[in-house]
Amino acid sequence: MVSPWLFAQWGLDLIGPMPEGKGQVKYAVVAVDYFTKWAEAEALATITAARIETFVWQNIVCRFSIPNIIVTDNGRQFDNTKFKQFCSNLKIHLCFASPTHL
Incomplete structure:
Protein backbone atom coordinates (compact mmCIF):
# COMPACT_ATOMS: atom_id res chain seq x y z
CA MET A 1 0.00 0.00 0.00
CA VAL A 2 1.13 3.51 -0.77
CA SER A 3 -0.15 6.70 0.81
CA PRO A 4 -0.82 9.70 -1.46
CA TRP A 5 0.61 12.22 1.02
CA LEU A 6 2.55 12.67 4.24
CA PHE A 7 1.19 11.14 7.44
CA ALA A 8 -2.20 10.19 5.92
CA GLN A 9 -1.81 6.44 6.43
CA TRP A 10 -0.06 4.64 9.28
CA GLY A 11 0.71 1.01 10.00
CA LEU A 12 0.44 0.02 13.66
CA ASP A 13 1.78 -3.15 15.29
CA LEU A 14 3.15 -4.62 18.51
CA ILE A 15 6.54 -6.17 19.25
CA GLY A 16 7.23 -8.56 22.10
CA PRO A 17 7.57 -9.99 24.57
CA MET A 18 11.22 -9.00 24.79
CA PRO A 19 13.62 -9.23 27.75
CA GLU A 20 12.26 -7.06 30.55
CA GLY A 21 13.73 -3.57 30.82
CA LYS A 22 13.50 -0.66 33.26
CA GLY A 23 9.97 -0.13 34.47
CA GLN A 24 9.13 -3.75 33.65
CA VAL A 25 8.66 -2.90 29.97
CA ARG A 51 -2.34 2.30 26.07
CA ILE A 52 -2.73 1.92 22.29
CA GLU A 53 -5.25 4.77 22.19
CA THR A 54 -2.91 7.00 24.23
CA PHE A 55 0.01 6.12 21.93
CA VAL A 56 -1.97 7.01 18.80
CA TRP A 57 -3.19 10.26 20.33
CA GLN A 58 0.22 11.43 21.62
CA ASN A 59 2.53 10.10 18.91
CA ILE A 60 0.45 10.38 15.75
CA VAL A 61 -2.52 12.73 16.15
CA CYS A 62 -0.85 15.43 18.29
CA ARG A 63 2.44 15.34 16.37
CA PHE A 64 1.37 14.84 12.75
CA SER A 65 -2.43 15.47 12.61
CA ILE A 66 -5.31 13.05 12.32
CA PRO A 67 -4.52 10.32 9.78
CA ASN A 68 -7.06 9.12 7.23
CA ILE A 69 -6.23 5.43 7.69
CA ILE A 70 -4.62 3.19 10.31
CA VAL A 71 -3.71 -0.32 9.14
CA THR A 72 -3.15 -2.99 11.76
CA HIS A 93 -10.67 4.57 8.86
CA LEU A 94 -9.40 1.49 10.70
CA CYS A 95 -8.25 -1.27 8.30
CA PHE A 96 -7.31 -4.79 9.33
CA ALA A 97 -4.68 -6.67 7.35
CA SER A 98 -4.28 -10.43 7.39
CA PRO A 99 -1.09 -11.49 9.15
CA THR A 100 1.30 -13.66 7.16
CA HIS A 101 4.10 -15.82 8.44
CA LEU A 102 6.97 -16.77 6.21
Missing part, protein backbone atom coordinates in the same frame (compact mmCIF):
# COMPACT_ATOMS: atom_id res chain seq x y z
CA LYS A 26 8.76 -5.89 27.67
CA TYR A 27 6.59 -4.85 24.72
CA ALA A 28 6.68 -2.04 22.17
CA VAL A 29 4.02 -0.44 20.02
CA VAL A 30 5.32 0.76 16.65
CA ALA A 31 3.70 3.03 14.05
CA VAL A 32 5.13 3.61 10.56
CA ASP A 33 3.91 6.23 8.08
CA TYR A 34 3.31 4.62 4.67
CA PHE A 35 4.56 7.64 2.67
CA THR A 36 7.74 8.74 4.46
CA LYS A 37 8.47 5.50 6.37
CA TRP A 38 8.79 7.65 9.52
CA ALA A 39 8.56 5.43 12.60
CA GLU A 40 7.25 6.16 16.08
CA ALA A 41 7.67 3.65 18.91
CA GLU A 42 7.04 3.40 22.63
CA ALA A 43 7.95 0.75 25.20
CA LEU A 44 5.06 -0.73 27.19
CA ALA A 45 4.86 -2.86 30.32
CA THR A 46 1.40 -4.13 29.39
CA ILE A 47 -0.60 -4.04 26.19
CA THR A 48 -4.11 -2.63 26.59
CA ALA A 49 -6.54 -0.81 24.33
CA ALA A 50 -6.15 2.29 26.52
CA ASP A 73 -3.53 -6.70 12.38
CA ASN A 74 -6.51 -8.31 14.09
CA GLY A 75 -4.99 -8.12 17.58
CA ARG A 76 -7.53 -7.66 20.36
CA GLN A 77 -5.88 -4.37 21.33
CA PHE A 78 -6.90 -2.94 17.95
CA ASP A 79 -10.08 -4.90 17.20
CA ASN A 80 -12.21 -3.81 20.16
CA THR A 81 -15.05 -1.39 20.81
CA LYS A 82 -12.93 1.20 22.68
CA PHE A 83 -10.28 1.61 19.97
CA LYS A 84 -12.82 1.43 17.14
CA GLN A 85 -14.86 4.19 18.82
CA PHE A 86 -11.71 6.30 19.29
CA CYS A 87 -10.94 6.00 15.56
CA SER A 88 -14.56 6.61 14.58
CA ASN A 89 -14.74 9.80 16.68
CA LEU A 90 -11.67 11.14 14.86
CA LYS A 91 -12.94 9.92 11.46
CA ILE A 92 -9.97 7.56 11.09
Whole structure:
Protein backbone atom coordinates (compact mmCIF):
# COMPACT_ATOMS: atom_id res chain seq x y z
CA MET A 1 0.00 0.00 0.00
CA VAL A 2 1.13 3.51 -0.77
CA SER A 3 -0.15 6.70 0.81
CA PRO A 4 -0.82 9.70 -1.46
CA TRP A 5 0.61 12.22 1.02
CA LEU A 6 2.55 12.67 4.24
CA PHE A 7 1.19 11.14 7.44
CA ALA A 8 -2.20 10.19 5.92
CA GLN A 9 -1.81 6.44 6.43
CA TRP A 10 -0.06 4.64 9.28
CA GLY A 11 0.71 1.01 10.00
CA LEU A 12 0.44 0.02 13.66
CA ASP A 13 1.78 -3.15 15.29
CA LEU A 14 3.15 -4.62 18.51
CA ILE A 15 6.54 -6.17 19.25
CA GLY A 16 7.23 -8.56 22.10
CA PRO A 17 7.57 -9.99 24.57
CA MET A 18 11.22 -9.00 24.79
CA PRO A 19 13.62 -9.23 27.75
CA GLU A 20 12.26 -7.06 30.55
CA GLY A 21 13.73 -3.57 30.82
CA LYS A 22 13.50 -0.66 33.26
CA GLY A 23 9.97 -0.13 34.47
CA GLN A 24 9.13 -3.75 33.65
CA VAL A 25 8.66 -2.90 29.97
CA LYS A 26 8.76 -5.89 27.67
CA TYR A 27 6.59 -4.85 24.72
CA ALA A 28 6.68 -2.04 22.17
CA VAL A 29 4.02 -0.44 20.02
CA VAL A 30 5.32 0.76 16.65
CA ALA A 31 3.70 3.03 14.05
CA VAL A 32 5.13 3.61 10.56
CA ASP A 33 3.91 6.23 8.08
CA TYR A 34 3.31 4.62 4.67
CA PHE A 35 4.56 7.64 2.67
CA THR A 36 7.74 8.74 4.46
CA LYS A 37 8.47 5.50 6.37
CA TRP A 38 8.79 7.65 9.52
CA ALA A 39 8.56 5.43 12.60
CA GLU A 40 7.25 6.16 16.08
CA ALA A 41 7.67 3.65 18.91
CA GLU A 42 7.04 3.40 22.63
CA ALA A 43 7.95 0.75 25.20
CA LEU A 44 5.06 -0.73 27.19
CA ALA A 45 4.86 -2.86 30.32
CA THR A 46 1.40 -4.13 29.39
CA ILE A 47 -0.60 -4.04 26.19
CA THR A 48 -4.11 -2.63 26.59
CA ALA A 49 -6.54 -0.81 24.33
CA ALA A 50 -6.15 2.29 26.52
CA ARG A 51 -2.34 2.30 26.07
CA ILE A 52 -2.73 1.92 22.29
CA GLU A 53 -5.25 4.77 22.19
CA THR A 54 -2.91 7.00 24.23
CA PHE A 55 0.01 6.12 21.93
CA VAL A 56 -1.97 7.01 18.80
CA TRP A 57 -3.19 10.26 20.33
CA GLN A 58 0.22 11.43 21.62
CA ASN A 59 2.53 10.10 18.91
CA ILE A 60 0.45 10.38 15.75
CA VAL A 61 -2.52 12.73 16.15
CA CYS A 62 -0.85 15.43 18.29
CA ARG A 63 2.44 15.34 16.37
CA PHE A 64 1.37 14.84 12.75
CA SER A 65 -2.43 15.47 12.61
CA ILE A 66 -5.31 13.05 12.32
CA PRO A 67 -4.52 10.32 9.78
CA ASN A 68 -7.06 9.12 7.23
CA ILE A 69 -6.23 5.43 7.69
CA ILE A 70 -4.62 3.19 10.31
CA VAL A 71 -3.71 -0.32 9.14
CA THR A 72 -3.15 -2.99 11.76
CA ASP A 73 -3.53 -6.70 12.38
CA ASN A 74 -6.51 -8.31 14.09
CA GLY A 75 -4.99 -8.12 17.58
CA ARG A 76 -7.53 -7.66 20.36
CA GLN A 77 -5.88 -4.37 21.33
CA PHE A 78 -6.90 -2.94 17.95
CA ASP A 79 -10.08 -4.90 17.20
CA ASN A 80 -12.21 -3.81 20.16
CA THR A 81 -15.05 -1.39 20.81
CA LYS A 82 -12.93 1.20 22.68
CA PHE A 83 -10.28 1.61 19.97
CA LYS A 84 -12.82 1.43 17.14
CA GLN A 85 -14.86 4.19 18.82
CA PHE A 86 -11.71 6.30 19.29
CA CYS A 87 -10.94 6.00 15.56
CA SER A 88 -14.56 6.61 14.58
CA ASN A 89 -14.74 9.80 16.68
CA LEU A 90 -11.67 11.14 14.86
CA LYS A 91 -12.94 9.92 11.46
CA ILE A 92 -9.97 7.56 11.09
CA HIS A 93 -10.67 4.57 8.86
CA LEU A 94 -9.40 1.49 10.70
CA CYS A 95 -8.25 -1.27 8.30
CA PHE A 96 -7.31 -4.79 9.33
CA ALA A 97 -4.68 -6.67 7.35
CA SER A 98 -4.28 -10.43 7.39
CA PRO A 99 -1.09 -11.49 9.15
CA THR A 100 1.30 -13.66 7.16
CA HIS A 101 4.10 -15.82 8.44
CA LEU A 102 6.97 -16.77 6.21
